Amino acid sequence: MSTTVLYPLLGAALFALGVWGLLARKHLIHKVIAANFLGSGVFLVLIGLAGRTAGADPDPVPLAMVLTGIVVTVALTALALALIKRYYSATGLDTLEPAEEAEQ
Amino acid sequence: MNLVAHLPVIVIMMPLIGASIAFVAGPRRAPLVTVATAVLTIAPVAWLGARVLAEGPTRYEIGGWGGPLGIVLVADGLSAAFLGLVAIVGLGVTLYATGYYRVATGSRPGPGHGLYWTLWLFMWSSLNALLLTGDVFNVYVCLELVGLSAVALVTLAEGAEPLRAAMRYLFASILGAMTYLLGVALLYAATGVLDMRMLADSLGPSVAAETGLALMVAALLLKTALVPMHFWLPTAHAAAPSPVSAALSALVVKGSFFVTLRLFLDVMPAGYLGGADVLIGVLGAVAIVWGSIQALLQERIKLLVAYSTVAQVGYLFLLFPLARHGGEVLSAALLGVLVHALAHAFAKSSMFLAAGVTLKRFGHDRIADLPGTARRAPVIAATFALAGVTMMGLPPSGGFGAKWLIASAALASGEWWWAAVVLVGGLLASAYMFRLLAVFMAAPGGRPLPVGGVRTLRTEWVPLALAAASFLLVLAVPLVTRLAEASAVVAQAGGVVP
Numbered sequence: 001m002s003t004t005v006l007y008p009l010l011g012a013a014l015f016a017l018g019v020w021g022l023l024a025r026k027h028l029i030h031k032v033i034a035a036n037f038l039g040s041g042v043f044l045v046l047i048g049l050a051g052r053t054a055g056a057d058p059d060p061v062p063l064a065m066v067l068t069g070i071v072v073t074v075a076l077t078a079l080a081l082a083l084i085k086r087y088y089s090a091t092g093l094d095t096l097e098p099a100e101e102a103e104q
Numbered sequence: 105m106n107l108v109a110h111l112p113v114i115v116i117m118m119p120l121i122g123a124s125i126a127f128v129a130g131p132r133r134a135p136l137v138t139v140a141t142a143v144l145t146i147a148p149v150a151w152l153g154a155r156v157l158a159e160g161p162t163r164y165e166i167g168g169w170g171g172p173l174g175i176v177l178v179a180d181g182l183s184a185a186f187l188g189l190v191a192i193v194g195l196g197v198t199l200y201a202t203g204y205y206r207v208a209t210g211s212r213p214g215p216g217h218g219l220y221w222t223l224w225l226f227m228w229s230s231l232n233a234l235l236l237t238g239d240v241f242n243v244y245v246c247l248e249l250v251g252l253s254a255v256a257l258v259t260l261a262e263g264a265e266p267l268r269a270a271m272r273y274l275f276a277s278i279l280g281a282m283t284y285l286l287g288v289a290l291l292y293a294a295t296g297v298l299d300m301r302m303l304a305d306s307l308g309p310s311v312a313a314e315t316g317l318a319l320m321v322a323a324l325l326l327k328t329a330l331v332p333m334h335f336w337l338p339t340a341h342a343a344a345p346s347p348v349s350a351a352l353s354a355l356v357v358k359g360s361f362f363v364t365l366r367l368f369l370d371v372m373p374a375g376y377l378g379g380a381d382v383l384i385g386v387l388g389a390v391a392i393v394w395g396s397i398q399a400l401l402q403e404r405i406k407l408l409v410a411y412s413t414v415a416q417v418g419y420l421f422l423l424f425p426l427a428r429h430g431g432e433v434l435s436a437a438l439l440g441v442l443v444h445a446l447a448h449a450f451a452k453s454s455m456f457l458a459a460g461v462t463l464k465r466f467g468h469d470r471i472a473d474l475p476g477t478a479r480r481a482p483v484i485a486a487t488f489a490l491a492g493v494t495m496m497g498l499p500p501s502g503g504f505g506a507k508w509l510i511a512s513a514a515l516a517s518g519e520w521w522w523a524a525v526v527l528v529g530g531l532l533a534s535a536y537m538f539r540l541l542a543v544f545m546a547a548p549g550g551r552p553l554p555v556g557g558v559r560t561l562r563t564e565w566v567p568l569a570l571a572a573a574s575f576l577l578v579l580a581v582p583l584v585t586r587l588a589e590a591s592a593v594v595a596q597a598g599g600v601v602p
Contacts, residue, residue: 035278038279041286062292065138065292078185090267
């Protein structure tokens with residue numbers, strides 16, 4: 001029973017952390033990790049919902065959504081890492097703004 | 105097998121199959137495959153549109169699995185209008201790209217050349233799926249698919265700046281998609297359904313459902329680049345290769361707007377999110393003024409055109425505060441916004457494509473260094489002039505029809521200030537378009553314009569044809585009206601099952 005409250009709350013906290021990381025952190029790898037926090041936060045909310053009717057079988061629909069979401073997140077992460085690698089070898093930068101503007 | 109019943113799925117599969125064939129065929133044959141796909145896709149789209157006009161909205165259950173577990177496609181007048189837009193602009197962009205990449209790479213196909221065709225058809229297929237989906241979770245998947253292929257397309261331009269713009273676009277896209285998914289999770293927790301029609305039936309006053317829908321709408325506004333969530337758009341649209349810029353600005357932002365439209369008109373009961381519709385209208389008004397001023401300040405053509413998109417997207421959102429009046433105000437505003445979306449897509453794609461020709465021929469797109477363009481490249485100048493007339497909303501262009509309808513809906517509702525915003529937006533658009541055209545018309549300065557690149561007819565005449573289409577769109581208003589009438593809310597859609 002506690003999972004139906006605990007998981008969504010933890011998920012919301014992870015999501016908020018991810019939003020902060022994505023907007024506030026400058027380092028591109030930090031941004032990618034923050035984006036994965038966003039995903040994991042939403043998935044935790046969905047998993048919490050799947051078991052919301054205590055005693056009964058878990059609802060398969062949120063689980064299917066989580067599986068689809070994981071696939072999409074893996075693809076997004078791979079694309080982001082590939083772009084960061086190309087960007088780094090082209091500019092030598094690990095932030096979006098040129099070094100003097102970035103407050104690392 | 106009844107082919108007609110399967111039209112919605114054929115519309116999605118056609119570009120997807122074309123993308124796969126283009127990838128396997130290799131960079132030399134991919135352009136031909138893409139042109140063939142673009143031509144062939146028009147047939148099922150037109151057929152589907154005709155069927156919607158004749159029989160009203162249709163629902164298609166993929167694999168025969170109905171809701172709540174199956175995935176449902178919905179085709180109504182709205183989706184048919186947007187699908188037709190994507191098909192026509194898509195064909196124009198494809199034809200242009202065959203010339204653009206020949207000019208760009210000579211006889212030797214470059215690295216961007218090979219991947220463009222596959223990624224573009226992937227994006228096309230995802231957009232078609234987004235326009236047909238009747239399920240809020242499927243919207244998330246389609247948004248991600250469109251976003252992934254769009255980001256990859258932006259990186260096909262050379263240099264570090266497109267990569268930087270693409271990453272900013274990717275992070276904004278991830279934030280939008282994940283916020284949307286969180287909204288779907290809350291909505292599902294409150295209602296237990298994902299199908300839009302079932303949602304419309306089961307939405308009641310509930311904190312979880314309202315929070316979920318608010319998150320979903322906010323995410324869609326970010327994806328549509330409504331001020332102040334437009335920060336990612338100008339750099340991404342300006343840095344991309346020109347055929348990609350045209351597709352992003354003309355079509356991709358319309359995809360997420362279309363879903364916003366569906367949520368407000370078909371899923372939520374009137375006034376569901378409190379004052380959200382008025383807030384969105386105010387942001388739209390701010391976007392029109394602020395985006396136009398930014399466009400006026402830009403020194404490069406592609407950035408001017410990109411900021412103009414930020415402004416023109418604002419008009420779309422004037423619909424929401426007007427929609428709450430219902431009745432004739434709603435139908436006039438919806439028709440106006442639909443015509444605006446079409447006119448803007450034609451005009452904007454033609455301007456981005458013409459900007460690409462400018463870049464290829466003169467090696468840059470700095471406005472100040474382009475005097476005499478009207479003499480050196482008259483077709484390009486004519487394209488900007490024609491598209492500009494639509495942007496300004498002068499009669500008898502498509503843009504005029506759209507602004508007239510929106511403004512008269514605003515006056516009929518008694519909220520005249522929305523009409524004032526439309527007028528101010530037209531004046532500001534005249535300012536930034538005339539500034540560009542005045543330089544084009546000026547006598548060539550001391551420095552002669554450099555001439556580079558091989559000219560192909562396609563790269564000059566396709567943009568002109570699209571600009572002419574935006575101008576002549578008024579002739580298509582009766583058809584758009586019939587399509588808008590065939591957009592009865594999804595809740596009332598007839599259940600046509602194969």
